[in-house]
Amino acid sequence: VQLVESGGGLVQPGGSLRLSCAVSGFTFSSYAMSWVRQAPGKGLEWVSGISGSGGSTYHADSVKGRFTISRDNSKNTLYLQMNSLRAEDTALYYCAKHGGLQLSTATLCDYWGQGTLVTVSS
């Protein structure tokens, strides 16, 4: 199982960024995925999740209306579109694989990528 994030960088407040997570080593469409972030020196914060088919998406209250999670199962790639970025969105963003098709109590994160750093600053 490999998860490789990309797309991070420096962006001004109010700007946009799209993160990608290219996966290999498993049947991508059979597993839910999530984005989880970690601000410098802080703990893990779940951001968004998506079912294996892409038909169900979920977002933390802190990003709802600004971030959109999506996936392209033909390209084995997960995305996070981030708009109206704020300084408090500065973090290392990880993509994580779940243990089943849906996000549920029995199928939480079992593999993590290396992360991509997003810095929101003027």
Place this chain on the structure above:
Amino acid sequence: SYELTQPPSVSVSPGQTASITCSGNNLGEKYVWWHQQKPGQSPVVVIYQDKKRPSGIPERFSGSNSGNTATLTISGTQAMDEADYYCQAWDSRTSHVVFGGGTKLTVL
């Protein structure tokens, strides 16, 4: 929103048993995952579904979950176990994944 509470830090002597707790309302009704994160590295799951160990995780790692508290236990703690540990659960009411604030385990 559902909250998971962990102690900020736990200290243990080498060879002794470390216990890290994770508290939440009726947490025993949910499955709990535990993730280990060493400095500069990505998290790694060490316990899933309360008490199951992924392949490659040493037997000294074990988990339990009952009532309002889940516990990660590390028996015969080694220096290599020094890390941050996070509990994780699913809040079915909001359909959100929830993490505890993390516990820094120091082996001294």
